[in-house]
Amino acid sequence: MVVQGVTGRQGLFHTRAMIKYGTRVVAGVTPGKGGQVVEGVPVYDSVEEAVDMHRQINTSLVMVPAAFAADAVIESLEAGVKLVVVITEHVPVHDAMKFIRYASYRNACIIGPNCPGVITPEAAKVGIMPGHIFKRGRVGIVSRSGTLTYEIAYAITAAGMGQSTCVGIGGDPVVGLNFIDVLEMFRRDPETESVVLIGEIGGDLEERASEYIRETNYPKPVVAYIAGRTAPPEKRMGHAGAIISLGAGDPESKVRAFERAGVPVASTPSEVARLLRTV
Amino acid sequence: MKLYEFEGRQLFRRYGIPVPGFEVVDSAEQARRVAEAFPGKTVVKAQVLVAGRGKAGGVKVAETPSQAAELASSMLGAEIKGERVERVLITDYTEIARELYLGIIVDRFKKAPMVIVSSEGGVEIEELARKSPEHVLRIEVNPLIGLTDYQVRKAVMFMKLGGGLAEEAGRILRSLYKLFVEMDCELAEINPLAATPDNRLLAVDSKVIIDENALYRHKEFARRVEGSGLEEEARKLGFTAVELDGDIGIIGNGAGLTMATMDMVKLKGGRPANFLDVGGGAAEDVVEKASRLLLTHPRVKVLFVNILGGITRCDEVARGVVSAYRSLGVDKKIVVRMMGTNEEEGKRILRDNNILPYDSMEEAAETAAKLAG
Numbered sequence: 001m002v003v004q005g006v007t008g009r010q011g012l013f014h015t016r017a018m019i020k021y022g023t024r025v026v027a028g029v030t031p032g033k034g035g036q037v038v039e040g041v042p043v044y045d046s047v048e049e050a051v052d053m054h055r056q057i058n059t060s061l062v063m064v065p066a067a068f069a070a071d072a073v074i075e076s077l078e079a080g081v082k083l084v085v086v087i088t089e090h091v092p093v094h095d096a097m098k099f100i101r102y103a104s105y106r107n108a109c110i111i112g113p114n115c116p117g118v119i120t121p122e123a124a125k126v127g128i129m130p131g132h133i134f135k136r137g138r139v140g141i142v143s144r145s146g147t148l149t150y151e152i153a154y155a156i157t158a159a160g161m162g163q164s165t166c167v168g169i170g171g172d173p174v175v176g177l178n179f180i181d182v183l184e185m186f187r188r189d190p191e192t193e194s195v196v197l198i199g200e201i202g203g204d205l206e207e208r209a210s211e212y213i214r215e216t217n218y219p220k221p222v223v224a225y226i227a228g229r230t231a232p233p234e235k236r237m238g239h240a241g242a243i244i245s246l247g248a249g250d251p252e253s254k255v256r257a258f259e260r261a262g263v264p265v266a267s268t269p270s271e272v273a274r275l276l277r278t279v
Numbered sequence: 280m281k282l283y284e285f286e287g288r289q290l291f292r293r294y295g296i297p298v299p300g301f302e303v304v305d306s307a308e309q310a311r312r313v314a315e316a317f318p319g320k321t322v323v324k325a326q327v328l329v330a331g332r333g334k335a336g337g338v339k340v341a342e343t344p345s346q347a348a349e350l351a352s353s354m355l356g357a358e359i360k361g362e363r364v365e366r367v368l369i370t371d372y373t374e375i376a377r378e379l380y381l382g383i384i385v386d387r388f389k390k391a392p393m394v395i396v397s398s399e400g401g402v403e404i405e406e407l408a409r410k411s412p413e414h415v416l417r418i419e420v421n422p423l424i425g426l427t428d429y430q431v432r433k434a435v436m437f438m439k440l441g442g443g444l445a446e447e448a449g450r451i452l453r454s455l456y457k458l459f460v461e462m463d464c465e466l467a468e469i470n471p472l473a474a475t476p477d478n479r480l481l482a483v484d485s486k487v488i489i490d491e492n493a494l495y496r497h498k499e500f501a502r503r504v505e506g507s508g509l510e511e512e513a514r515k516l517g518f519t520a521v522e523l524d525g526d527i528g529i530i531g532n533g534a535g536l537t538m539a540t541m542d543m544v545k546l547k548g549g550r551p552a553n554f555l556d557v558g559g560g561a562a563e564d565v566v567e568k569a570s571r572l573l574l575t576h577p578r579v580k581v582l583f584v585n586i587l588g589g590i591t592r593c594d595e596v597a598r599g600v601v602s603a604y605r606s607l608g609v610d611k612k613i614v615v616r617m618m619g620t621n622e623e624e625g626k627r628i629l630r631d632n633n634i635l636p637y638d639s640m641e642e643a644a645e646t647a648a649k650l651a652g
Contacts, residue, residue, distance in 0.1 A: 093490045097390055242538065247405035267542075
């Protein structure tokens, strides 16, 4: 994979961590810094050049500042990259709508923005999550959060279970892969036996995921957790997408929707692990 | 970021969307003068961001300029649903024959702009959509292509307007969409779009919400924090806070984790005083400022810090917390739970300063709740 924004503070830190974890980071891109080598990785001025020199690149991790994120994503898509993971927070929503729509026309997949990335424990991570918290196992996690995901992953590891793959879809109102997309992937993944879905206030992705679970008679057990159940309405709780407003996004409606779909909702991160044992 | 009605109207004007004549004033005397310039009745409208200002008495018709001055006087400085009225809008009274609804939102599920049209304006659109969905039309716009002519035709036909007004409505919709995109809106709404007896269309009210993440490219809207002192201070210091009404201050790293911490404290019987997310990789000085902010808050009795450090270093956090605590010398309790990068070093620093570090988020939350009483 290629890291866009590789020479930034975050870029350097996480490139090193990913390589250490086993991810095949073969190139980095920072316009103007082509020719350098950082963390053992060659830097190029453009994604096109990077892909030209390293034909095996199929994934990009975007860690550039928000004002340049859309440009970076589109650059990757035009270079033929099929999976773009956007870590960057504060990407304008109009930019996100555009590049996500464009990705669909290029048969490419966007994860994020404002997400921690994806990890398959003890194999590879395309993202910023601390690898040591995860352990290879059979629980799939899909989440809107970053550090809360680590908390719950830790609870699962501590309970003697492990994770198959963990996907952070991001905390913004408009994101690429959503819950249903990842649930579909987990359904088809032979390594995943059960799924943990970590939601938040705001939007209706959880309600739609519940509907999908019900309508497809989802074949694997799912346990949910919703953050922000005690949040006041009309206030943005950190994440751009975490706001109860315009008549939607209320946490109790999400809890009810899950319960109707037969998905137990944990009240604490450690309860997630307990519920996994009973489903 | 919500815009005030008058800002929305100014934007409408800029984009060629017809609005009744108006001016913003902040004194009764100005209100009188402005009202005198209008031919007949005027409407005095409190400029507040809270919803439901009409029912709370924030919109009143003035028969004479004197009355306009009186109404302005009673509104200015008063509070409407907890928000202080700093300005009022004096606008030309509009005779309304029909009320329509025209709005554009970012649809999160479709990941695209959604045009919403109704021939029944003047009411809460969500309620209308629930009670009589057949009166509401939604049109998904391709963000890469923009609003097309056939989509405009579809919307206008749904509004069932006669000849001249149909064309005008189409023009207004196009202008609204242009505004929506160019101004990076999350929402741009005209409710009601009024058809007057003399066959004109006017945007009688305006609601515009601009994506905060795009403010860097709209410098004209100086970043405004609609919130309490705590929220404003936090914003200035570089992190996000939301004020609540309890006595346990909460600091976390990551919005989801901080929300979960807030929820857990409540679950254990405590009352969170706030939500404060220091974000990822917070250094000692940021943590110190955040801790200081909460420790000096009059309502806060206990400070609960919950850190799961990836890029965030536990030792930096510990130093920040200790620094604030020691320099303030307040008689408040501190509960810290930390895990992750440099946790051993972080815990050592805390213990050296008589703060017992927790491993378990649940136990720490329970302790915090107990300490607050």
